[in-house]
Amino acid sequence: MKKIPLFILRFFILFFSFTILFWFLQSIFLWSLNYFPEKNNLLQGFIGSFFKNLKSSATLAVFVTLIFVPFWIKNLGINRVISFIFSFLLSLSLLFSLFFLITPSAGRENNTENSPGVLMADHIHILSEGVLYLENYDSNKIGFTIFLDTKNPEQGLSFSKTAFLLDKPPRIHFSKKKEIPLEPRNPVFDPMFVPYPGLSNLLSRVALFNNQLNKEYEESRLNFLIYAGVVCFFITSLGTLSRISCWPLINLLGSIAALWFFFILHALLVDSPILLSLVDIVFKSNPEISLVPALLLIFSFILILWDLLFIKPAARA
DSSP states (O other): OTTHHHHHHHHHHHHHHHHHHHHHHHHHHHHHHHOOOOSSOTTHHHHHHHHHSHHHHHHHHHHHHHHHHHHHSGGGTOOHHHHHHHHHHHHHHHHHHHHHHSOOOTTGGGSSSSOOOOOOTTEEEEBSSEEEEESOEETTEEOSEEEEETTSGGGOEEEESOEEEETTTTEEEEETTEEEEOOBOOTTTHHHHOOOHHHHHHHHHHHHHHHHHHHHHHHOHHHHHHHHHHHHHHHHHGGGGGGSSSOHHHHHHHHHHHHHHHHHHHHHHHSOHHHHHHHHHHHSSOHHHHHHHHHHHHHHHHHHHHHHHHSOOOOOO
């Protein structure tokens, strides 16, 4: 028991380290995707996103910490049952504290819905659909415009003498057959931080999970504790994978892959209308509160039984 304080200290060191890392990377990543030329300070977009991403970054850091803790405490010689209990309690406490202390700001979802950003005359804009050059514009009327569709470059350059700026959602009416969404991309940083499709999908699934936690917290504190508790219990049980073979690197990669699979499974269960309808008929209750925790608990107990029955405790030095 004398090593429990050291265990807790290492847990928090990992948690804060991952939080800072994910917070910084996520802020830069979102800034690079959403920054639009502004007439004021260049850092405005970065600072804004920096403070908005804390909770999602810290939530992900909690789970990644649970994956890495078993590898970092092996030399402490702590009983794996005690390690499991403390990891579970610490992670659940951190999650609840995060959602208790950091509440979503009202109206945040609409802060950029109707604003196309600042279009600059005689400037090249890097957009999600391609590259746009406009000579000048006045109010919602845009003068001579050149557009290159980077998704279909074989079409070549398109020209328009008069285009119009529309909103809801922000877009340019380029011609009768074409409208260009004004989804900005940073012309300097975007090429450095564009993720490959697998990472983009993972980020969207992590965002879906965070939204689900926000929903549970706002609807019922008890539902949140049940939902978050089962998730923490499941990810803590992935510590079994840290002992499944004698090759630490393979064990670590397996643990990270399992965490990745969790977000994929969660997105499938929560975001599938057909599956949710079927579960609603079978369980006669909210599928998000019944099916997801039930499946995670089944997987958790399988991993725990495997750990207790087939994996020998590490010999103490």
